[in-house]
Structure formats: C-alpha cells, structure tokens
Amino acid sequence: MCRRLIIGSEGQLGTELSRFLSNKYDSDSIILTDIREESKSELIYHKLDAINYKELELIVKRYDIEEIYHLAAILSAKGEENPKMTWDLNMTSLFNVLELAKNKIVKKVFWPSSISVFGNTSPKNNTNQFCVMEPDTIYGISKLSGERWCEYYNIKYGTDIRSLRFPGIISYNTLPGGGTTDYAVEIFYSYIRKENYKCFLKKDTLLPMLFIDDAIESIDKIMTVNRNKLSIKSSYNLSGFSVSPDMISNILIEKDPSFIVSFKPDFRQDIADSWPNSINDDHAKKDWGWVAKFDLDKTVNSMVKNLKIKI
Numbered sequence: 001m002c003r004r005l006i007i008g009s010e011g012q013l014g015t016e017l018s019r020f021l022s023n024k025y026d027s028d029s030i031i032l033t034d035i036r037e038e039s040k041s042e043l044i045y046h047k048l049d050a051i052n053y054k055e056l057e058l059i060v061k062r063y064d065i066e067e068i069y070h071l072a073a074i075l076s077a078k079g080e081e082n083p084k085m086t087w088d089l090n091m092t093s094l095f096n097v098l099e100l101a102k103n104k105i106v107k108k109v110f111w112p113s114s115i116s117v118f119g120n121t122s123p124k125n126n127t128n129q130f131c132v133m134e135p136d137t138i139y140g141i142s143k144l145s146g147e148r149w150c151e152y153y154n155i156k157y158g159t160d161i162r163s164l165r166f167p168g169i170i171s172y173n174t175l176p177g178g179g180t181t182d183y184a185v186e187i188f189y190s191y192i193r194k195e196n197y198k199c200f201l202k203k204d205t206l207l208p209m210l211f212i213d214d215a216i217e218s219i220d221k222i223m224t225v226n227r228n229k230l231s232i233k234s235s236y237n238l239s240g241f242s243v244s245p246d247m248i249s250n251i252l253i254e255k256d257p258s259f260i261v262s263f264k265p266d267f268r269q270d271i272a273d274s275w276p277n278s279i280n281d282d283h284a285k286k287d288w289g290w291v292a293k294f295d296l297d298k299t300v301n302s303m304v305k306n307l308k309i310k311i
C-alpha cells in the first residue's frame with residue numbers, strides 16, 4: 001500500500017487535499033502533519049515542525065511513506081511581516097523534503113510554487129512559462145529559489161519532484177492563510193453574513209485565480225501522470241481564470257443589491273501590482289492535459305451555495 005504524507009495539512013489547500021486523498025485511497029494510508037496542535041480531520045495526525053528534519057524522517061520511516069505533499073509555507077502578505085522567518089521555513093522545509101527524495105527514502109514529492117515567482121519586470125498578460133522573473137516579495141524569492149532547487153534535484157539526482165505555480169486559490173472550507181488574493185474568499189463570507197466588505201485591493205486589480213476543486217484536480221493529475229510526460233522539471237504555469245475585485249462584487253451585488261463593497265488598498269496592492277494579470281499554461285495543457293473546469297461564474301455559484309450551507 002502506497003502511503004502518502006501531507007505537510008501543512010491544516011491550511012487552505014491541505015484540508016481539501018487530505019479529504020480528496022482519503023476518499024480516493026485507503027484513508028489509513030494518508031498521514032497528516034502540521035505545526036498546529038490538532039487536526040480538524042479524523043485521519044492519522046502528528047504535530048510536526050517541517051523545519052525539523054529528524055522528526056520528519058522519523059514519521060516518514062515509521063509509516064513507510066512513498067509520496068510527500070509539502071504544503072507548509074508562509075505566504076505572500078504574511079511573509080512581508082517577517083522575511084527571515086519566511087525564508088527559513090519555506091527553504092529549510094523544502095530542502096528536508098528534497099533530501100528525503102534524493103536519499104530514496106520517498107519516491108515522489110508534490111511542492112506548490114506560485115505566481116509570486118513573477119515580478120514587476122515580467123510580462124503582465126498571458127505570462128509565459130519562461131520569461132524575466134524578478135520577484136519583489138520574500139515569498140516570491142523563496143518560491144523561485146525553490147523552483148530552481150527542484151529542477152536541480154530532478155536533473156542532477158533523478159528525483160521525482162512535481163510542482164505547479166498556483167494562482168490565488170478560492171475555497172469555502174478553510175480560510176486562506178495570509179496571501180494577497182485572500183480578498184477573493186473573504187468577500188464571499190461578508191456577502192453570506194450580510195456584512196459590508198472592505199477590500200484591501202483596488203477594484204480593477206486583475207489577478208489569476210483557481211477554484212479549489214480545480215486546484216485539487218491539478219495536484220492529482222500531475223502526481224499520477226507518467227513522469228516521462230513532464231518536460232518542465234521546475235514548476236508548471238497553471239491557469240484558471242482572471243478576475244478583479246469589482247468583477248466579483250458586481251456579480252454579488254446583482255444577486256443582492258444591498259451588499260456594499262468599498263475599496264481601501266493597503267500594502268498588498270504593491271504585491272498584487274507586481275504579479276501577472278493572466279497566465280499562459282500551454283505547457284501544462286500539452287504535457288498532461290490540464291483543463292480548468294471552473295470559470296468565474298461557476299466559482300461564484302459554488303462559493304455562494306457552499307458557504308450558505310456552511311455558515
């Protein structure tokens with residue numbers, strides 16, 4: 001039985017991925033870890049600081065883990081509050097996992113990168129897989145460095161590290177953990193609670209986004225495709241749809257004209273301005289058949305429907 005370990009299982013992506021993997025595979029074969037005391041899930045859980053190699057290796061060996069999904073990180077907005085800590089966590093934890101793969105203790109790794117690898121000097125529209133990349137945040141710097149290391153390990157050591165550059169992820173089960181695209185989740189909570197929403201980005205800030213179901217499907221797809229098909233050894237551009245705060249708020253106001261959204265940009269505006277408006281994901285389409293199923297309308301409908309049930 002192939003056992004799979006999730007690092008950072010209690011976050012926005014981890015809670016959904018653990019549910020998905022435990023439905024797809026034997027639930028006893030999915031092991032969860034996070035820095036938090038407890039898990040919200042019923043699956044096997046261990047508190048683990050991802051920068052502690054010894055403890056990580058102990059868990060990996062104890063459960064004979066074959067695949068690691070490494071999701072622990074400090075994200076873009078939170079990262080700017082403590083750049084050194086962000087660098088330490090994002091890089092050390094990745095190295096720990098890369099070393100486990102290099103030493104053949106695990107067979108396969110998933111590690112997400114992000115559109116934060118692009119910066120002010122990158123092309124804005126339909127941003128290509130290969131272009132100028134000068135990230136402006138410590139989060140982006142850590143992700144771009146991580147990508148280079150993943151490619152290095154894959155080529156030099158023959159490891160099987162697979163990676164996607166996620167855009168902002170929109171989900172309803174778990175709140176996002178401190179990114180620049182968090183508004184695209186928060187606005188739905190305010191709408192359902194019948195509260196006014198104050199958006200921290202300008203209304204016309206266009207950013208690439210992905211609905212959570214598509215994000216999980218993309219992880220499943222890239223982790224199960226034949227390795228020979230993966231021509232990108234660092235991290236694949238991935239796209240869902242592009243949206244601005246007023247595009248979402250206009251749809252919600254049309255549903256309920258009493259919903260009020262105001263715009264008061266803060267430090268996150270500069271981060272958002274340095275990122276692409278839209279992403280070209282032709283390599284993912286060509287190499288492993290990536291197609292996003294959720295556009296803006298489908299995402300809004302699913303968010304409203306599911307949050308009405310949840311709240």
Ligand SMILES: NC(=O)c1ccc[n+]([C@@H]2O[C@H](COP(=O)([O-])OP(=O)(O)OC[C@H]3O[C@@H](n4cnc5c(N)ncnc54)[C@H](O)[C@@H]3O)[C@@H](O)[C@H]2O)c1
Pocket residue numbers: 007008009010011012013014033034035036048049050051070071072073074075089112113114115165166167168169170175176177178179181
């Ligand atoms: N959510 C997005 O919009 C988005 C976009 C692009 C890339 N990503 C990437 O996807 C991954 C998961 O993101 P997320 O949105 O789920 O983040 P999140 O902040 O919601 O979750 C991260 C989890 O990591 C845990 N964690 C923090 N420090 C830890 C440590 N020292 N040891 C172990 N666990 C620790 C946190 O407790 C949290 O549960 C990250 O690598 C992130 O960079 C996310």
